[in-house]
Amino acid sequence: MTTKKQIAGIEDYKGAAAGWGALKAVADALRGQMAVANETHGLLTMNQPHGFDCPGCAWPDPKHTSSFEFCENGAKAVSWEATAKRTTPEFFAAHTVSELWNWRDFDLENEGRLTHPMVYDRATDRYLPISWQEAMAQIGAALRALPDPDMAEFYTSGRASNEAAFLYQLFVREYGTNNFPDCSNMCHEATSVGLPESIGVGKGTVTLEDFDHSDCIFCIGHNPGTNHPRMLTTLREASKRGVPIIAINPLRERGLERFTAPQNPVEMLTLGSTPIASSYYLVKVGGDIAVLKGMMKTLIALDAEDLARGGPGVLDREFIAAHTTGIEALLSDIEATSWDAIETASGLSRSDIENIGNIYAKAKRVIINYGMGITQHRHGTGNVQQIANLLMLRGNVGRQGAGISPLRGHSNVQGDRTVGITEIPNDALLDGIVRTFGFEPPRRKGHNAVEAIEAIRDRRSKALVCLGGNLAVAMSDPEATFEAMRGLDLAVHIATKLNRSHLLTARQSFILPCLGRTEIDMQASGPQSVTVEDSMSMVHASRGGLKPASEHLKSEPVIIAEMAMATLPHTKVRWAEMIADYNKIRDGIESVFPAFADFNNRIKHPGGFRLYVAASEREWLTPNKKANFLLYPGLEEDPPSEGALTLTTIRSHDQYNTTMYGLNDRYRGITGRRDVIFVNERDLSKRGLSHGDLVDVAVAGPADSGLSGRIMRGLTAVAYKIAEGSIAAYYPEANVLVALDHYDVKSGTPSYKSIPVRIRASVA
Numbered sequence: 001m002t003t004k005k006q007i008a009g010i011e012d013y014k015g016a017a018a019g020w021g022a023l024k025a026v027a028d029a030l031r032g033q034m035a036v037a038n039e040t041h042g043l044l045t046m047n048q049p050h051g052f053d054c055p056g057c058a059w060p061d062p063k064h065t066s067s068f069e070f071c072e073n074g075a076k077a078v079s080w081e082a083t084a085k086r087t088t089p090e091f092f093a094a095h096t097v098s099e100l101w102n103w104r105d106f107d108l109e110n111e112g113r114l115t116h117p118m119v120y121d122r123a124t125d126r127y128l129p130i131s132w133q134e135a136m137a138q139i140g141a142a143l144r145a146l147p148d149p150d151m152a153e154f155y156t157s158g159r160a161s162n163e164a165a166f167l168y169q170l171f172v173r174e175y176g177t178n179n180f181p182d183c184s185n186m187c188h189e190a191t192s193v194g195l196p197e198s199i200g201v202g203k204g205t206v207t208l209e210d211f212d213h214s215d216c217i218f219c220i221g222h223n224p225g226t227n228h229p230r231m232l233t234t235l236r237e238a239s240k241r242g243v244p245i246i247a248i249n250p251l252r253e254r255g256l257e258r259f260t261a262p263q264n265p266v267e268m269l270t271l272g273s274t275p276i277a278s279s280y281y282l283v284k285v286g287g288d289i290a291v292l293k294g295m296m297k298t299l300i301a302l303d304a305e306d307l308a309r310g311g312p313g314v315l316d317r318e319f320i321a322a323h324t325t326g327i328e329a330l331l332s333d334i335e336a337t338s339w340d341a342i343e344t345a346s347g348l349s350r351s352d353i354e355n356i357g358n359i360y361a362k363a364k365r366v367i368i369n370y371g372m373g374i375t376q377h378r379h380g381t382g383n384v385q386q387i388a389n390l391l392m393l394r395g396n397v398g399r400q401g402a403g404i405s406p407l408r409g410h411s412n413v414q415g416d417r418t419v420g421i422t423e424i425p426n427d428a429l430l431d432g433i434v435r436t437f438g439f440e441p442p443r444r445k446g447h448n449a450v451e452a453i454e455a456i457r458d459r460r461s462k463a464l465v466c467l468g469g470n471l472a473v474a475m476s477d478p479e480a481t482f483e484a485m486r487g488l489d490l491a492v493h494i495a496t497k498l499n500r501s502h503l504l505t506a507r508q509s510f511i512l513p514c515l516g517r518t519e520i521d522m523q524a525s526g527p528q529s530v531t532v533e534d535s536m537s538m539v540h541a542s543r544g545g546l547k548p549a550s551e552h553l554k555s556e557p558v559i560i561a562e563m564a565m566a567t568l569p570h571t572k573v574r575w576a577e578m579i580a581d582y583n584k585i586r587d588g589i590e591s592v593f594p595a596f597a598d599f600n601n602r603i604k605h606p607g608g609f610r611l612y613v614a615a616s617e618r619e620w621l622t623p624n625k626k627a628n629f630l631l632y633p634g635l636e637e638d639p640p641s642e643g644a645l646t647l648t649t650i651r652s653h654d655q656y657n658t659t660m661y662g663l664n665d666r667y668r669g670i671t672g673r674r675d676v677i678f679v680n681e682r683d684l685s686k687r688g689l690s691h692g693d694l695v696d697v698a699v700a701g702p703a704d705s706g707l708s709g710r711i712m713r714g715l716t717a718v719a720y721k722i723a724e725g726s727i728a729a730y731y732p733e734a735n736v737l738v739a740l741d742h743y744d745v746k747s748g749t750p751s752y753k754s755i756p757v758r759i760r761a762s763v764a
């Protein structure tokens, strides 16, 4: 490789993931953020049996949490919440909303924790303090004034606890709508829609213990070093046992290549590291279906060879016969798919794919992990279902050491769904509500995230309540979304920190500050715990230990209950009782969802309990009571247009979704900036460009798809180890390139990871 020219803030990262760099990064993040007295307590009780659940990610805690499980990005998430900085009424008095709009997202949140309920005053263009009582009275009146409850949207971000989410869906359903756009709609919706059709549950089937028994692990389209760093410990153990770990990703991610455990002094002092992925395949963005079909093709060929030799074959015939339907159609689909087409769509050679297929065929117990690289595509649901097909061909579902493992995003996004945050409620949920609370919830389908924004844009919806998150910035097409949200009659944000969504003011706008998960939640019956569910269906308690950031904060359950009481004069729900003692909320959850039987007792057990996942036991909750092989016609999500590249949007190491902790992306060698685009060197030179050049990125046709005319100017091109034909930029900045209607039709998940674009030397 030629020596790269030196560009400010861009260099190759030479170290392993985690290690000293991680410790230094935490020290940097903690500086100025965390109240000194809080520091030790905050970090040391994280993910401990009697402490709080880390708000960072949804990776499960190991059974024996006796040793402190260190994670750089968890530490950042905690220090960001436990910061000593405050966003006070004085701050809002000093800055108009129009002025704040021009601040960077980083600077808005960096002001620290919100301290008082605030209401927008159009005359002065400022947020002014308001009493809780008055805020609730005005919100209740505004919601009651809507002619139809379906004209309100109720967004949930996945940090909300089970207790908060359960009360929220109860309030909203008693109010009369199923409009529950949530962050899951932008995240793992392809899993929630795809897996129930395949295996009857919309969740992963593995447990953390399965990783100890697996003899082959796949990591497809996720970046554990940054987004679920505690997973590296598990992968490292597996790697030391000699388990092949196969990464399929368009970018070379350092966290998947090598890892130094910060808890392991020997590795750190010797600067040693454990290799993680044994094989790394740079698939083209959007090329996963082709790889998966290529692997199945390999498997089928190996099976035929083995049968011809008189062997038993490599397909699990017993499993297929006893548990599945659809094998014939799948076999003909795979047969009809040519290697040429597979090579073109995946960007990998036939021999590479055969190699992966061979490793898969040899292994007895395989786990496939996947993340946003799989779900955020126009064929996201198809991707998920092809993963299920591949696993089912060898019976790799519902037995020890094997299974499907979607890595959830927010720390309780899976739990929120379990306790009723869904725009498509099933009868069991609705009947459970009738049985327990005695009111008739609406049964018609509500809006998902994209539909909610469309309804707001078209003025069909007039009110938006957000339980956390930063919907406007997280959503595709910010221009359309921003304008839509400015046209609302009512906007209510329950939040810990100020963000851009709060600045999109409606006729009436409120910011309601809440407790974070690290803080003591004191109610009439004493300090309260909440519960969360991780990626592997483990439910456990979380109890904060820090003094609240302000005496005016309320917990999310209390805010929701008070909003419900202010909105619903004839409510059937005993809100006051439930928020005085969260055990009563859990009694309600248990009564609506029998899977939570003996809820309050079971969470007393350190580490909690696992919810029953039928597919893990080979019970298939599909309409035909079988696991189904499902087809995806073809290989590509969009017909390639001449000269176009496919853009994917990714997270840096210093961000949590729309929250920026800093401007570095250490493992990718980027320091102090985010205005970059990662491009393969050959794609640069084909266009007469080189490393460090300023480029513009514009969405490529087809002209009638609503995709053109979107442009990002003046990004610095970084020659990077990325699949040819694919480029990557940071989320959320690159959302200007994603049209609102660019999503998976089956699940509504925006296709943030596959945007056809062209690049050229910048004219800015």
Ligand SMILES: Nc1nc2c(c(=O)[nH]1)N[C@H]1C(S)=C(S)[C@@H](COP(=O)(O)OP(=O)(O)OC[C@H]3O[C@@H](n4cnc5c(=O)[nH]c(N)nc54)[C@H](O)[C@@H]3O)O[C@H]1N2
Binding pocket: 056, 057, 058, 073, 187, 220, 221, 222, 223, 224, 226, 227, 228, 248, 249, 250, 251, 253, 283, 284, 285, 286, 287, 288, 370, 371, 372, 373, 374, 408, 409, 410, 648, 649, 650, 651, 652, 653, 655, 656, 657, 753
């Ligand atoms: N520190 C930190 N932790 C987080 C978050 C955070 O922002 N910061 N966010 C949380 C949330 S909500 C979520 S959903 C998860 C997200 O966790 P990830 O799923 O890891 O999310 P992304 O950063 O979007 O990265 C996706 C990975 O997919 C790859 N990729 C992109 N396109 C494709 C493709 O077409 N095919 C394949 N095979 N790979 C592709 C990218 O190169 C990248 O490595 O993390 C959670 N944890």
Ligand SMILES: Nc1nc2c(c(=O)[nH]1)N[C@H]1C(S)=C(S)[C@@H](COP(=O)(O)OP(=O)(O)OC[C@H]3O[C@@H](n4cnc5c(=O)[nH]c(N)nc54)[C@H](O)[C@@H]3O)O[C@H]1N2
Binding pocket: 109, 157, 158, 159, 160, 183, 184, 186, 187, 188, 372, 376, 409, 410, 467, 468, 469, 470, 471, 473, 474, 475, 476, 494, 495, 496, 497, 498, 499, 514, 515, 516, 517, 556, 649, 650, 651, 656, 657, 658, 659, 731, 732, 734, 735, 738, 752
């Ligand atoms: N281009 C592109 N777009 C994407 C993605 C992508 O990969 N690419 N990923 C998508 C994904 S996977 C997701 S999950 C969404 C994320 O979408 P969201 O979940 O809406 O966004 P976050 O950035 O996680 O929300 C941050 C805000 O949450 C609030 N907050 C933090 N902690 C708490 C708390 O304890 N309680 C309350 N009430 N509020 C709190 C703070 O005010 C903070 O500003 O973005 C999606 N958008």
Ligand SMILES: [Mo]
Binding pocket: 183, 186, 187, 188, 408, 409, 410
């Ligand atoms: Mo997510």
